[in-house]
Amino acid sequence: MARVYGAIEGGGTKFVCAVATGPHDILARIRLDTRTPDVTIPDAIGFIREASRGHNLVAIGVACFGPIELDQAAPDYGSVTTTVKRGWAHTPVVGPLREAFGVPVGFDTDVNGAALGEVRWGAAYGCDPAVYVTVGTGIGGGVIVNGAPLHGLMHPEIGHLPIPRIAWPDGRMDDYAGACSYHGGGCFEGLASGPAVGARAGRPAEEIPDDDLIWELEAGYLAVGLASIVLALSPRRIVVGGGVLHRGNVLNRTRERLRDVLAGYVGRPEVTLPNDAYVVAPRFGQDAGLVGAIALAEAAVGSGR
Ligand code: ZN
Numbered sequence: 001m002a003r004v005y006g007a008i009e010g011g012g013t014k015f016v017c018a019v020a021t022g023p024h025d026i027l028a029r030i031r032l033d034t035r036t037p038d039v040t041i042p043d044a045i046g047f048i049r050e051a052s053r054g055h056n057l058v059a060i061g062v063a064c065f066g067p068i069e070l071d072q073a074a075p076d077y078g079s080v081t082t083t084v085k086r087g088w089a090h091t092p093v094v095g096p097l098r099e100a101f102g103v104p105v106g107f108d109t110d111v112n113g114a115a116l117g118e119v120r121w122g123a124a125y126g127c128d129p130a131v132y133v134t135v136g137t138g139i140g141g142g143v144i145v146n147g148a149p150l151h152g153l154m155h156p157e158i159g160h161l162p163i164p165r166i167a168w169p170d171g172r173m174d175d176y177a178g179a180c181s182y183h184g185g186g187c188f189e190g191l192a193s194g195p196a197v198g199a200r201a202g203r204p205a206e207e208i209p210d211d212d213l214i215w216e217l218e219a220g221y222l223a224v225g226l227a228s229i230v231l232a233l234s235p236r237r238i239v240v241g242g243g244v245l246h247r248g249n250v251l252n253r254t255r256e257r258l259r260d261v262l263a264g265y266v267g268r269p270e271v272t273l274p275n276d277a278y279v280v281a282p283r284f285g286q287d288a289g290l291v292g293a294i295a296l297a298e299a300a301v302g303s304g305r
Helices: 037-051 094-101 110-121 188-192 194-201 214-233 250-262 285-300
Strands: 003-010 014-022 025-033 056-064 105-109 130-135 139-145 237-241
Touching (some): 003 037, 003 110, 003 285, 014 285, 025 037, 037 094, 056 094, 056 110, 056 285, 094 105, 105 110, 105 139, 105 285, 110 130, 110 139, 110 285, 130 214, 139 188, 139 214, 188 194, 194 214, 214 237, 214 250
Parallel strands (some): 056 105, 130 237
Antiparallel strands (some): 003 014, 014 025, 130 139
């Protein structure tokens, strides 16, 4: 019997589940709409049970939307905690999986999982520390240090880093009110997420032409956010995912403006010279979260978790 992993990318709108032997050998996968936990979690369990039949299921990995409890000494370890997602606040996720399968369950944020997958097999292979940032309807970030996702008080919340406002290319200060329900325009997500881009333009970000000046403003904000990450965590590589990066010249301009923001202070060629190998796109693209769940499963084998 082949050793297989169960993998769950648990998102606020979809749960992608798979059974795989590794990132390049996904035996079966399914996309479930995220409904209430009493529906979605049993559906995920049922899929993994069916798809792993005839194989040796050795561990499960869950890369989950948050916030989540990662302190294994906490009574609610393995739960989604204070989310605004209806029905999901204080929902155990690890418990039901352990009960159903009796195998170790690796559990982390979706972005910590994606970061681990990109370090293990992808665009940040061999880089440590490494950071994964995704820019979409929100901004999230995962951090790998010493080969494992960074945990502390809770987990990194890179999307809510306070960052300063910047000016449009014509010198006018950006006065957008901000898209974060906690911090308004006072944080990275509030100023640079997809909805923040769309709100300034008065139409969804996907409908804004590539030559619109908003993309230059966006690259400026991404550079400010990434500069904070470089200064605080000293990553050897930053993987940036999400549709925004592929618009216009955003990725290249972000790299250039990151050099400007750091202003030579970090005296390393990765950030002082033109470099397209320091801030990079994810290898696994849309599958970064699912591959992250596979990586979390792999890391959980033999952990006793
Ligand atoms: Zn915020």
